[in-house]
Amino acid sequence: MTEKIESSIENLWQDVRELSLGSPPHVDQLPAPPTPLQFLRRYVAANKPCLISAAVPDWPALSLWPSTDYLRSALATTPVSLHLTPTGRADALAPHPSVPSSLSFASSHVETLSFPEALDSVLASDNEGKKVAYLQQQNDCFRREYGALGADCEEHVPWATAALGCAPEAVNLWIGNRFSETSFHKDHYENLYVVITGEKKFLLLPPTDFHRMYIREYPAAKYVYHQDSGEFSLELEDPTSNVPWCSVDPYPSPKDKRREMEKFPLYFNGPKPFEVSVKAGEMLYLPSMWFHHVRQSLDDTGLTIAINYWYDMQFDIKYAYFNFLQSIPRTDPSRRRLRNDKARLGLSLCSSGDESDIEVSHDTRGAGDDGNN
Amino acid sequence: MTEKIESSIENLWQDVRELSLGSPPHVDQLPAPPTPLQFLRRYVAANKPCLISAAVPDWPALSLWPSTDYLRSALATTPVSLHLTPTGRADALAPHPSVPSSLSFASSHVETLSFPEALDSVLASDNEGKKVAYLQQQNDCFRREYGALGADCEEHVPWATAALGCAPEAVNLWIGNRFSETSFHKDHYENLYVVITGEKKFLLLPPTDFHRMYIREYPAAKYVYHQDSGEFSLELEDPTSNVPWCSVDPYPSPKDKRREMEKFPLYFNGPKPFEVSVKAGEMLYLPSMWFHHVRQSLDDTGLTIAINYWYDMQFDIKYAYFNFLQSIPRTDPSRRRLRNDKARLGLSLCSSGDESDIEVSHDTRGAGDDGNN
Numbered sequence: 214m215t216e217k218i219e220s221s222i223e224n225l226w227q228d229v230r231e232l233s234l235g236s237p238p239h240v241d242q243l244p245a246p247p248t249p250l251q252f253l254r255r256y257v258a259a260n261k262p263c264l265i266s267a268a269v270p271d272w273p274a275l276s277l278w279p280s281t282d283y284l285r286s287a288l289a290t291t292p293v294s295l296h297l298t299p300t301g302r303a304d305a306l307a308p309h310p311s312v313p314s315s316l317s318f319a320s321s322h323v324e325t326l327s328f329p330e331a332l333d334s335v336l337a338s339d340n341e342g343k344k345v346a347y348l349q350q351q352n353d354c355f356r357r358e359y360g361a362l363g364a365d366c367e368e369h370v371p372w373a374t375a376a377l378g379c380a381p382e383a384v385n386l387w388i389g390n391r392f393s394e395t396s397f398h399k400d401h402y403e404n405l406y407v408v409i410t411g412e413k414k415f416l417l418l419p420p421t422d423f424h425r426m427y428i429r430e431y432p433a434a435k436y437v438y439h440q441d442s443g444e445f446s447l448e449l450e451d452p453t454s455n456v457p458w459c460s461v462d463p464y465p466s467p468k469d470k471r472r473e474m475e476k477f478p479l480y481f482n483g484p485k486p487f488e489v490s491v492k493a494g495e496m497l498y499l500p501s502m503w504f505h506h507v508r509q510s511l512d513d514t515g516l517t518i519a520i521n522y523w524y525d526m527q528f529d530i531k532y533a534y535f536n537f538l539q540s541i542p543r544t545d546p547s548r549r550r551l552r553n554d555k556a557r558l559g560l561s562l563c564s565s566g567d568e569s570d571i572e573v574s575h576d577t578r579g580a581g582d583d584g585n586n
Numbered sequence: 587m588t589e590k591i592e593s594s595i596e597n598l599w600q601d602v603r604e605l606s607l608g609s610p611p612h613v614d615q616l617p618a619p620p621t622p623l624q625f626l627r628r629y630v631a632a633n634k635p636c637l638i639s640a641a642v643p644d645w646p647a648l649s650l651w652p653s654t655d656y657l658r659s660a661l662a663t664t665p666v667s668l669h670l671t672p673t674g675r676a677d678a679l680a681p682h683p684s685v686p687s688s689l690s691f692a693s694s695h696v697e698t699l700s701f702p703e704a705l706d707s708v709l710a711s712d713n714e715g716k717k718v719a720y721l722q723q724q725n726d727c728f729r730r731e732y733g734a735l736g737a738d739c740e741e742h743v744p745w746a747t748a749a750l751g752c753a754p755e756a757v758n759l760w761i762g763n764r765f766s767e768t769s770f771h772k773d774h775y776e777n778l779y780v781v782i783t784g785e786k787k788f789l790l791l792p793p794t795d796f797h798r799m800y801i802r803e804y805p806a807a808k809y810v811y812h813q814d815s816g817e818f819s820l821e822l823e824d825p826t827s828n829v830p831w832c833s834v835d836p837y838p839s840p841k842d843k844r845r846e847m848e849k850f851p852l853y854f855n856g857p858k859p860f861e862v863s864v865k866a867g868e869m870l871y872l873p874s875m876w877f878h879h880v881r882q883s884l885d886d887t888g889l890t891i892a893i894n895y896w897y898d899m900q901f902d903i904k905y906a907y908f909n910f911l912q913s914i915p916r917t918d919p920s921r922r923r924l925r926n927d928k929a930r931l932g933l934s935l936c937s938s939g940d941e942s943d944i945e946v947s948h949d950t951r952g953a954g955d956d957g958n959n
Contacts, residue, residue: 218591221913229906250622254751258631259902378627421906529632533602533794534907540594 222424222543226484229421233261240264240417240487249375252498257376257403260500260531262417264489268496269407274365275494278518279410281332284362288328293358294350295331296321297438299445301338301345305396306458310434310447318431318456319447321347322438335516338392344443348388355384355520362386370405370496370522377403381522388518395507397426397459402523404499408491411510411517416463416486420502420535424543425479427460463506479543491519501526502535595797595916599857602794606634613637613790613860622748625871630749630776633873633904635790637862641869642780647738648867651891652783654705657735661701666731667723668704669694670811672818674711674718678769679831683807683820691804691829692820694720695811708889711765717816721761728757728893735759743778743869743895750776754895761891768880770799770832775896777872781864784883784890789836789859793875793908797916798852800833836879852916864892874899875908 230238241263247255256263269275277283296303303321310317326334334346350358355366369381382402390411399420406413418425433450461480465473474481486506491497499505509517526532603611614636620628629636642648650656669676676694683690699707707719723731728739742754755775763784772793779786791798806823834853838846847854859879864870872878882890899905 218914221910224913225906225910228909229903232906233902250626250748250751253623253626253631254749254900258626259900261902375623376627378623419903421903421910527627527632529606529634530602530792530794531904531907533598533605534904534911536601537594537598537794538907538910540597541591 218541219543222538222541223483225421225538226425229419230484233259234419234487238484238487240489242266246370246372246496249372252372253376256498256500260420260502262487262489262500262503263498264491265496265498266494268494269367270494272366272409274362274409274520277365278362281336281516285329285332287361288359291328291358291361292325293328293331293348294354295324295326295334296347296349297324297334297445298322298345298347298436299340299343301340301347301392301394302396303347303393303436304398305394306431306460306462307434307447309432310449316431317434317447317449318458320433320435322436322445323350324438332388335388335390338390340392343445344438345392346389347393349385351383351385353383353385355386359386366407366520373403373405373498373522373524377524379525382525383523385521385523386518387521388516389509390516391508391510393509395505397461397463397504397506399502399504400499400523401501401526403501403526404497405522405524406491406497406499407520407522408493408495409518409520410493411515411519412493413491413497413510413517413519414508415489415491415497415499416506417489417499418486418504420504420531421538422483422504423535423539425461425477425483426504427477427480428457428539429460430455431458432456459504464508502532591914592916595911595914596856598794598911599798602792603857606632607792607860611857611860613862615639619743619745619869622745625745626749629871629873633793633875635860635862635873635876636871637864638869638871639867641867642740643867645739645782647735647782647893650738651735654709654889658702658705660734661732664701664731664734665698666701666704666721667727668697668699668707669720669722670697670707670818671695671718671720671809672713672716674713674720674765674767675769676720676766676809677771678767679804679833679835680807680820682805683822689804690807690820690822691831693806693808695809695818696723697811705761708761708763711763713765716818717811718765719762720766722758724756724758726756726758728759732759739780739893746776746778746871746895746897750897752898755898756896758894758896759891760894761889762882763889764881764883766882768878770834770836770877770879772875772877773872773896774874774899776874776899777870778895778897779864779870779872780893780895781866781868782891782893783866784888784892785866786864786870786883786890786892787881788862788864788870788872789879790862790872791859791877793877793904794911795856795877796908796912798834798850798856799877800850800853801830801912802833803828804831805829832877837881875905 235241243263243265245267246265255261298319298321300307303319305319306316307319308317309315331346331348335348338345356363368384374380433454433456434447435450436445436447438445461477462473463486489497608614614634616636616638618640619638628634671692671694673680676692678692679689680692681690682688704719704721708721711718729736741757747753806827806829807820808823809818810821811818834850835846836859862870
């Protein structure tokens with residue numbers, strides 16, 4: 214039974230690619246925005262991403278925001294939320310504060326500063342120097358904190374609003390550089406992601422690939438930045454809580470690579486994630502529940518500025534199927550072989566840390582793992 | 587593992603109802619047609635049925651077709667396809683021609699007659715008299731055989747064509763009465779079903795309920811009507827082939843009821859199917875892959891005339907999930923208990939006919955089980 218289920222899950226990964234994502238599987242590139250009906254029919258209903266080239270040709274932001282002088286002047290006294298980490302990885306796994314062999318889920322230190330000061334901090338970021346700043350806040354911050362820039366963009370994406378039948382639930386602004394990275398996660402939103410300056414590099418996996426992400430519970434922790442020493446500490450949340458999060462780092466360091474590939478074979482040996490590069494003026498439709506990992510502007514030290522629109526998703530039969538999929542435990546082949554070998558050798562199989570990758574986490578609607586991008 | 591999977595499957599049945607089908611779960615009733623965007627967003631994308639009340643107020647058919655004189659005159663010399671069975675059940679399970687304890691999949695005897703003769707045959711139908719006639723042919727027959735009635739309806743459903751982005755693949759006409767019944771099956775089409783006279787009574791189950799239909803392979807057979815004796819024989823197709831078909835009869839005769847409920851507990855003990863009655867002038871949106879069973883005008887002997895539009899469905903992530911679901915074997919609880927009891931008693935468990943309900947059939951895209959309604 215177990216092997217049958219496992220091969221069914223692997224077939225599902227292939228099936229969604231062959232049926233829905235073209236031959237060879239790819240992310241559609243559109244020269245201009247689709248009509249509301251095209252967008253709904255071809256992409257939202259099918260839960261399928263697309264990249265739109267000349268997505269927002271009329272936005273003043275495209276010509277204005279590359280100038281930091283413009284931004285400093287427009288937001289001269291505006292208080293904004295700045296996220297600080299020692300590594301550039303907020304909402305990501307980091308060594309556990311008190312059990313170094315284990316991992317925690319680390320959120321950033323958040324400060325409120327005037328925009329010009331905050332921007333200086335982003336521009337001074339350097340993960341060698343152990344302090345990376347990222348201007349962002351996923352609480353509708355574009356409309357809450359950056360109202361002074363409102364006229365430079367549209368309040369919503371008109372064809373998406375018409376298709377989805379509602380205004381965006383949140384509009385967020387992101388100002389960072391190549392030192393910030395967002396770990397694999399999914400959002401319970403339909404996401405339209407516009408890059409204004411710089412470039413974002415997404416890795417995308419469909420929700421059908423749930424088991425390849427090795428979602429596990431990690432204790433929640435938070436970076437605290439100590440102004441006096443210029444150093445960070447990582448502290449467990451009080452009261453303690455657990456966060457279900459993807460375990461896979463798609464870009465492990467050379468020294469960790471082999472170990473990571475052995476720990477997460479379903480990811481590293483399965484179908485490759487879709488790589489999508491979103492450049493200034495382009496828009497990515499990132500469908501609800503797709504797993505995504507994000508890096509930005511790897512080739513220079515300039516800013517990457519982006520804005521994203523979160524629209525409510527429909528909790529329909531697709532979501533019910535996703536819940537069903539994630540309720541099914543999936544061992545990975547290496548572990549199964551291990552158990553079979555132990556059984557053949559007459560060894561008892563005790564629960565150990567090595568077996569932890571057979572755990573799966575149950576998601577609840579709208580909860581928890583909406584992430585950092 | 588097995589029990590875990592089985593409870594996951596049962597949760598899926600509940601989940602799709604709670605998430606997508608309202609509280610209590612029901613089929614939406616709309617007073618008038620939705621806009622293309624509403625239809626696509628709320629129903630097609632969500633794979634969710636709806637019933638539309640004043641669906642086709644301007645169709646001349648509504649006033650013209652209740653008159654058989656009008657139909658006889660419009661189609662005075664038109665050859666049409668007439669389906670004959672002894673029971674009113676075409677494309678349904680019937681005792682196997684040579685192994686009476688077993689079942690076959692029986693198609694109707696098809697004749698080509700002039701419309702007036704064919705209509706007489708429908709009106710003379712009587713399952714007591716062992717001959718039931720049904721005017722239908724699922725090959726785009728409305729446009730192929732009934733072109734003379736074309737001006738009485740629309741060639742397509744304009745808001746559905748706009749939403750789905752294509753013209754109908756087939757338009758079919760159905761003229762029958764209460765003696766004809768359509769067994770549970772699903773279609774690989776988006777289906778818009780308009781009743782012109784009489785009433786159709788649908789039972790609907792979402793595709794998530796796959797295991798409750800006990801789909802198994804049955805040898806294909808065909809009724810042959812012998813004009814001389816006025817009797818039917820049922821003959822295996824030559825060359826032989828198997829048809830995957832739903833095993834459940836939702837209305838078993840009183841004498842068979844207990845046995846049927848024991849054979850198909852997942853159907854009879856699970857969530858009730860949605861009952862939808864479609865009356866003259868109403869339209870049912872029957873989403874792709876939904877299982878449906880159809881009866882008509884139970885309360886009089888008048889004709890039920892309907893027309894349906896089959897639009898191509900999208901083979902997207904929903905279909906990939908469906909394929910995944912149907913690839914998972916599901917034993918039913920009574921069988922599992924039986925096996926557990928036998929194991930406890932130290933009895934060996936040999937394969938027997940009684941265990942056959944753990945078989946599932948694998949579907950292929952677009953193949954096979956498109957049915958009789």
